[in-house]
Each structure stands twice: as C-alpha cells, then as structure tokens.
Amino acid sequence: MMNLFAGKVLIVDLTTGQLSKEPLRMDWAREYWGSFGLATRYYWDAVTPDVDPLSAENALVIMPGVLTGTIVPMTGRTSMTSKSPLTGTIFNTNVGGAFGPELKFAGYDGIVIKGRSASPVFLKIVDDEVSLESAEALTGKGIFETEKSLEEAAGTPDAKCLVIGPAGEKQIPYAIVGSDAYRQMGRAGGGALFGSKNLKGIVCRGTGAVSVADMEAFQKKVTYYKETNLFDELNLGSNTDGTPILVDITNEVGVLPVRNFTQGSTPQAGKINSDAIKAVKQGDRGCATCPLACGKFTRIGDARVEGPEYEALALAGANCDVYDMETIIRYNSLCDDLGLDIMSCANTIALAMEITESGRGDLELKFGDVDFYKVVTEIALLSTERGRDLALGAKRLAEKYHSTDMSMEVKGLEIPAYDPRGNYGMGVAYATSERGACHLRAFTLFAEDPFNTSALVAEVQAMQDFSSIKWSMGFCEFWFTLDTAILADLLTVGLGEEITAEELDRAGERIWNLNRLFNVANGFTCKEDSLPEKVLKRKLENAGPAEGRVFSASDFEAAKQYYYGLRNWDENGIPSATKIAELGLEAFAS
Numbered sequence: 001m002m003n004l005f006a007g008k009v010l011i012v013d014l015t016t017g018q019l020s021k022e023p024l025r026m027d028w029a030r031e032y033w034g035s036f037g038l039a040t041r042y043y044w045d046a047v048t049p050d051v052d053p054l055s056a057e058n059a060l061v062i063m064p065g066v067l068t069g070t071i072v073p074m075t076g077r078t079s080m081t082s083k084s085p086l087t088g089t090i091f092n093t094n095v096g097g098a099f100g101p102e103l104k105f106a107g108y109d110g111i112v113i114k115g116r117s118a119s120p121v122f123l124k125i126v127d128d129e130v131s132l133e134s135a136e137a138l139t140g141k142g143i144f145e146t147e148k149s150l151e152e153a154a155g156t157p158d159a160k161c162l163v164i165g166p167a168g169e170k171q172i173p174y175a176i177v178g179s180d181a182y183r184q185m186g187r188a189g190g191g192a193l194f195g196s197k198n199l200k201g202i203v204c205r206g207t208g209a210v211s212v213a214d215m216e217a218f219q220k221k222v223t224y225y226k227e228t229n230l231f232d233e234l235n236l237g238s239n240t241d242g243t244p245i246l247v248d249i250t251n252e253v254g255v256l257p258v259r260n261f262t263q264g265s266t267p268q269a270g271k272i273n274s275d276a277i278k279a280v281k282q283g284d285r286g287c288a289t290c291p292l293a294c295g296k297f298t299r300i301g302d303a304r305v306e307g308p309e310y311e312a313l314a315l316a317g318a319n320c321d322v323y324d325m326e327t328i329i330r331y332n333s334l335c336d337d338l339g340l341d342i343m344s345c346a347n348t349i350a351l352a353m354e355i356t357e358s359g360r361g362d363l364e365l366k367f368g369d370v371d372f373y374k375v376v377t378e379i380a381l382l383s384t385e386r387g388r389d390l391a392l393g394a395k396r397l398a399e400k401y402h403s404t405d406m407s408m409e410v411k412g413l414e415i416p417a418y419d420p421r422g423n424y425g426m427g428v429a430y431a432t433s434e435r436g437a438c439h440l441r442a443f444t445l446f447a448e449d450p451f452n453t454s455a456l457v458a459e460v461q462a463m464q465d466f467s468s469i470k471w472s473m474g475f476c477e478f479w480f481t482l483d484t485a486i487l488a489d490l491l492t493v494g495l496g497e498e499i500t501a502e503e504l505d506r507a508g509e510r511i512w513n514l515n516r517l518f519n520v521a522n523g524f525t526c527k528e529d530s531l532p533e534k535v536l537k538r539k540l541e542n543a544g545p546a547e548g549r550v551f552s553a554s555d556f557e558a559a560k561q562y563y564y565g566l567r568n569w570d571e572n573g574i575p576s577a578t579k580i581a582e583l584g585l586e587a588f589a590s
Contacts, residue, residue, distance in 0.1 A: 003213045004066050004494045005029065006109045009042070010130060012123060014197050015056060015115030019130050024109045031584070034066040034109065036092050037472035037511040039081035042112055043090070044514070044588065049521035053085040053189075054171060054196040056116035062162070062202075063110035064100030065474015069210035071222050072490060073230060075474040076100055076288035078162075078179075083522075084188040084435060085196075086173040086344070086393055087412040090518040091188040091435035094471060095162070096287035097180035102160040105206025117198035122163075125204040126154055135200035140166055142337040143178035150203035163201030164191040165339025167380040171195045172391045174344035174414075178336060182295070182306035183287070186341045188413055188435050213496025221493045226291070229481050238294040238478040239284070243310035246445075247273040250314065253450070254543030255422035257319040259367050260350040261408050261534060264419050264543025271323040272313045280325060287476065294478055300326040305333040308342075314417030315346035320353060321367035331373035338380035347414035348394045349375060352386075354406050361401040363389065405533045411436035411524075418445060420535050422546030425456030428559050431529045432460065434515040440477060441467050450546075453559040461566050469508035484508075510583040513567075513575050517588045526573040529560055 011020045025042075032038040039061040046059035060082045067075040078100030084091040103111070106127050113123075120135040133153060138146050146163045160179065167175040168191030175191030176184040185191075194200070212218045237245060247269050250256040254264035270276065280300050286293035295306045303326050308316070316331045317323060335342045349372060352363040363386055365372055378387025389397055394414045398407035408415045413436025420427030425444025430437040442463035444456050466484065473487055484501040491499040519528075531551060539548045561571060568579040580589050 003211055003496055004070070004491070006104055006107045006210070008108050010108050010111045010125070012111060012113045012132075013115045014113065014117040014121070014132070014199065017132055019132070029109075031507065032511060032514075033469070033472040033507060034068070035063050035077070035079040035094065035472045035474055036081070036468055037507065037514075039063040039079055039092065039110065040090070040511060040514055040518070042110065043081045044518065046112060046114065047083070049518050050523075051083055053083040053088070053193065056197070058083055058193065058196070060113040060190075060193055060197070061110060062113070064104055065472060067490065067494070068474035069101040069104030070212065070494065071219065071289065073222070073226055073289050073291055074476040074479045076290060077471070077474050077476055078103070079471060080177065080185055080190050082190065082193050084413075085171065085192045086189040087436045088522070089188075089411055089435050089524065090515055090522070092471075092515075093185040093187050093190050095177070095179045095183050095185045096290075096476060097160065097183040098288040099160040099162055099179050099204060100474060101288045102204045102206050104210050105208045106204055107206065107208055111202070113197065113199065116196065120198050120200050122150060122153070122200045123202040124150075124153060125202065125206075127205070127207055138200050139169065142166070143339055144181055144337050146201055147178070147181060150201055154203045154205045156205055159203050159205040161201055161203045164194045165337060165380065167339040168192055168195040169200075170380070170382050172340065172379065172382070173393055174341040175339050176341050178339060182336050184336065184341070186343065187438070191339050212494040214493060218493045221490060225486055225490070229486065230291070230479055232481050234480050235292065235478060239292045241274045242277070242294045242296050244272075244274040244277045244296075244308075244313055246310040247313055249445070250418060252544065253422060253445075254540065254546030255419040255426070255445070257314055257417050257419055258542070259321050260319060260354040260406065261415075261419055262354075262538075263541045264422055264546050266318050266542075268323040269318065272317040272325065272328065276325055277308070290476065292478060298329055300329055303329040303333065305329050305336065308332045311417050312342045312346065315343055315350070316373075319346060319350045319417065320369075320372060322370055322372065324370045327370045327373055331376060334373060334376040338376060340376060340380055343416060344393060344414040345376065345379065345390075347408060348390050348397055351394050351397060351403070351407055352390055355397075355401050355403050358403070358406070360403050405538075408532050408534060409437060410530060410532070411528055413437045415532070419540060419543075419546070420531060421540040421549040421551050422543055423447065423450040424453050424551055424555070424559065425450065425460055427531050427535065427551045427556065428453070428457055428460045428563055429464075431531055431556075431560060432464070432563060434519060453555065454562060457559055457563045458566060461563065464512050465505065465508035467508075468511035469504050472507070472511065506583070510585065513579065513583055513585060514588060516569075516573075516575060517580075517585060520574055521588070521590050526560070526564075526571070529573055531556055
C-alpha cells in the first residue's frame with residue numbers, strides 16, 4: 001500500500017472466470033489520478049474505439065477517486081467508464097454512497113471487467129478473497145432485493161454493492177447500476193453493460209484503510225478547509241434544500257421544461273418545489289464522509305423514495321405536466337428498483353405524450369396523466385409493445401414515429417432539465433459533452449448573461465476541465481466552492497510530495513481531450529456536437545425572460561466554433577497536433 005493509493009487493480013475476465021490482481025500503473029496515475037481520468041486511461045488500454053458496447057469484447061472500468069476512502073469530506077464517489085449502448089460514445093458515470101471507499105478499504109484502486117459470463121453471476125470481494133458466484137436465483141429481482149441478497153452473501157450488512165435490476169438484465173439502453181438502494185450510476189446505459197456481461201452485481205467488504213503521509217497534518221488541513229470553505233452558505237444549501245430548490249430558480253428564469261420542452265415555466269411549480277418536498281420529508285441521508293446529507297427521504301402513504309431530486313421533479317413532473325407529488329415519488333421509486341435512468345425514462349415518456357397528442361402515433365400517454373408511472377414496469381420488463389417502444393429511448397422512438405422535431409437529445413442521450421434556449425451555455429455544454437447531453441460537465445445556469453455566448457463558452461471549457469480533475473479525486477458536485485488550489489494542497493499533504501494547482505489544471509484538460517480523442521477515433525465528428533431541432537427552430541413558450549427564444553443554428557455554430565478555437569481543436573472538433581503534444585497524448589492520435 002502507498003499513500004492515498006491501494007496499489008492494486010482487480011482484473012476480472014468473465015468469459016474464463018479468471019480473477020487476477022495487477023499493480024496499479026503509477027505512471028498513468030500521476031497523469032490521470034483516479035476515477036474519471038484514470039478509468040478512461042485504463043479503458044483505452046482494454047478495448048479498441050470501434051468495440052460494440054454490448055459485446056464480450058467491451059470492458060467496464062470501475063474506479064473510486066484518489067481521495068476516496070480518506071477523511072476528506074464529499075469524496076465518496078465511484079465512477080465507471082465504458083462505451084455507451086445508448087450513444088455509442090465513450091462515457092463516464094458516477095455514483096455516491098459508500099461503494100468506492102469500501103473498494104479502497106478492500107485494497108483496490110479499481111476493477112477492470114472483461115468478457116461475458118455464460119450464466120448470471122455476481123462478483124464478491126471481501127478484502128483479498130475474490131470470487132465469482134452464481135446469480136441465477138437473483139434473475140429478475142429488483143435492485144432493492146438484490147442488494148440485500150448480496151450483503152447476506154458477503155456475510156455483513158456493512159458490505160456495499162453495485163447491482164442491476166430487470167432493466168439492466170434486458171439490456172435496455174438507458175438502464176442504470178444502483179447502489180445503496182437509491183443512488184445510481186444513471187446516465188448512458190451502464191446497467192445494460194452489466195446485463196450484457198451476465199453480471200448481476202458486485203458486492204464488496206473491506207476492512208483496511210487508506211494511508212496518508214502525515215495523518216496529523218492531513219487532519220488539520222481537512223478541518224481547515226471544512227470550516228473555512230465547505231461550510232459556506234452556498235454549499236450548505238445542499239443540506240437545507242437539496243436540488244429541489246432549483247425548481248423555483250429554473251421556473252423564474254424560464255428554463256424549467258414543461259410539456260416536453262415546449263414551455264419554460266408553469267404556475268404550478270409550487271407543487272413540486274423544495275417546500276413541497278419538505279412537506280413530505282421523513283429524514284436526510286448523506287454519502288460516505290459527507291456532512292451535508294443532501295438526500296431527502298420522502299413518503300406519501302406507501303409511496304416512498306430517497307428524493308425526488310430536481311431532475312425527477314422537473315422531467316417526471318413539469319415536463320409531463322404532472323404536479324402530483326405522490327405520482328413523482330412512485331415513478332422515482334420504480335425506476336430506482338427496476339433499474340432505469342429517471343432522466344432518460346421521463347424524457348422519453350414526455351416525448352411519447354407529445355407524439356400521442358400530435359396524432360403521429362398512439363402510445364396511450366397524455367400530458368397530465370397521473371397514472372403514467374405505471375408504464376415504467378412495461379419498459380423495464382419489455383412486457384408490452386408500448387413498453388418496448390419507450391425502451392428505445394427518445395432518439396430511436398422519435399425516429400420510429402417520424403417525430404425527430406420533438407425529440408430532446410444529444411448524441412442519443414436525453415437532455416437534462418435545463419432548456420438551452422433560455423441559457424445558451426447549457427446548450428454548448430450539452431453539445432460538447434463526451435457522453436451526450438450532460439449538465440454535470442459544465443453548469444452555466446447562474447451566469448450573469450445567459451445569452452452572451454463568448455463568455456459562456458469560456459465558462460463551459462473551464463468547468464469541463466475542472467470537473468474532469470474534481471471527479472478524478474472522487475468529489476461530489478455539491479462542494480461548489482472547491483478549486484484546484486485546495487485539491488493540490490490536500491494531495492500534497494496526503495501524498496507527502498508537492499502537487500501544484502497548475503499540474504491539476506493541466507491534468508483536467510488532458511482527461512477531457514483523451515475522452516475527445518476516443519470519440520474521434522470512433523468516428524464522431526463536429527456533426528454530432530449538435531442540439532435538438534426543437535432548440536434550434538421552435539420558439540420557447542411561456543418562459544418569462546426566455547420567452548420566444550431559440551438557439552438558432554447560426555448562433556450555435558458560431559458558439560461551437562469559438563469553443564473549438566479556445567480548445568485548440570480544428571473546425572471539425574479534432575484536437576490539433578500542437579494541443580496533443582502539449583498534453584502528452586500523441587499515442588492516442590489517429
């Protein structure tokens with residue numbers, strides 16, 4: 001074991017059943033660090049960019065962050081990198097909870113999973129003891145029940161899991177991997193990848209620890225940043241209100257999606273906002289090492305969930321023109337247990353509602369239908385023709401019903417609940433994300449001028465690079481005041497050697513460009529850095545300050561080219577030879 005790193009990576013070949021442990025590649029770790037960055041580097045080494053996502057040849061790389069498992073708050077996240085069955089891009093998805101720390105405590109910096117098992121299995125990790133066990137008895141079981149079964153198999157309720165539900169087994173392209181019951185590796189289809197490998201889940205129990213160079217100095221440094229930075233009013237809002245506070249904010253500025261992104265606000269937002277959540281809240285929950293506890297347990301009758309978060313309130317609520325909290329809670333809970341991404345699923349359902357009401361098809365779903373949540377079971381089990389249609393995702397559903405002008409997706413990934421016609425920075429962020437529409441890589445909602453594209457583009461670039469290194473450390477989104485100077489200081493004390501903010505800034509840019517080069521090698525071009533036709537052409541209605549807005553094709557193209565220029569990419573979105581050399585990525589240039 002070494003400072004901050006466990007020093008080992010677990011290699012799993014599901015085809016042969018072989019399990020092996022390899023030393024961590026420290027030369028890679030010093031360039032990409034952990035989680036998002038290091039997982040991407042390991043993934044490049046495991047596959048070729050043209051790999052079929054659902055084939056045995058594809059790999060999954062699961063990694064916690066460098067600081068995960070330490071006493072640094074907000075560092076409990078774990079990521080998975082692979083190729084998406086929904087978008088065909090490289091993608092990274094991460095989850096909170098406590099699986100990442102548990103994996104580090106067991107002595108591993110990551111897991112590389114290859115091949116395909118002949119029958120359903122789960123991976124059991126208890127410190128040095130690693131095995132593949134039959135999951136035949138768990139076939140068809142939901143995530144909640146599966147987690148309990150795997151905890152029993154590990155011999156302790158303290159074990160932590162990554163598991164799939166029926167949707168993942170059936171390889172629905174927006175199936176998720178669940179953890180700690182209500183937390184998810186949500187976007188771009190990680191659950192389908194587990195299903196394609198006949199991998200029902202992973203259970204891990206570790207009894208070790210993560211070492212640092214000087215624990216006393218490290219503890220003092222952590223306490224200092226917790227008291228002087230983390231406990232800032234901006235960050236503490238995650239505890240008092242959580243993400244539901246965004247309902248009122250997006251409604252006010254006109255970017256709350258209503259009726260499949262045709263409108264930007266609604267007078268009924270008060271029924272699904274933070275106050276509405278507080279009225280039915282039962283308690284709070286935080287991830288490992290998190291003092292903010294942003295998770296809100298809610299209950300109405302027998303309907304209960306941890307959440308709903310903003311995305312569920314907006315996309316399963318306003319975007320479906322449904323303002324019944326019990327319906328949204330039931331929807332959220334079904335998705336969590338059956339294993340579907342709440343964002344992609346709700347976005348696809350809203351599209352089905354618009355298709356039905358437009359007369360282009362009859363999917364028996366209409367805006368305002370408080371029983372719409374029942375279709376989630378049909379989707380997850382592929383039990384009806386309607387369910388099979390919606391399981392396609394928004395892009396393919398729209399193509400089938402000749403409704404691409406209604407579909408809200410980028411590269412096949414359904415867009416989050418911030419309408420880019422009311423904030424052009426969000427549009428640029430969606431278009432340039434490696435995995436398709438994503439609000440986490442860059443979030444410009446609070447920009448001073450939501451239509452100043454040059455300022456917004458620069459903000460997007462900076463946020464993407466910072467997110468890349470922040471996630472590689474294992475940090476949550478909700479430490480909003482974090483910066484690379486703090487990261488470098490923590491690493492310096494933890495490792496016992498000097499790390500600079502400039503070094504981490506460059507690492508973030510390197511990670512972002514490495515992901516871009518994978519997509520380029522896979523055939524993606526500037527044409528895929530696109531926005532939905534609805535955004536480019538259809539005026540946003542009932543949107544307050546964003547009323548009547550579009551992000552026109554000409555304005556969007558100008559913003560995209562400006563973004564490419566700032567990144568030193570050519571007009572086709574390909575990193576220049578100069579930039580590649582500057583970042584030491586020559587080995588990945590085609």
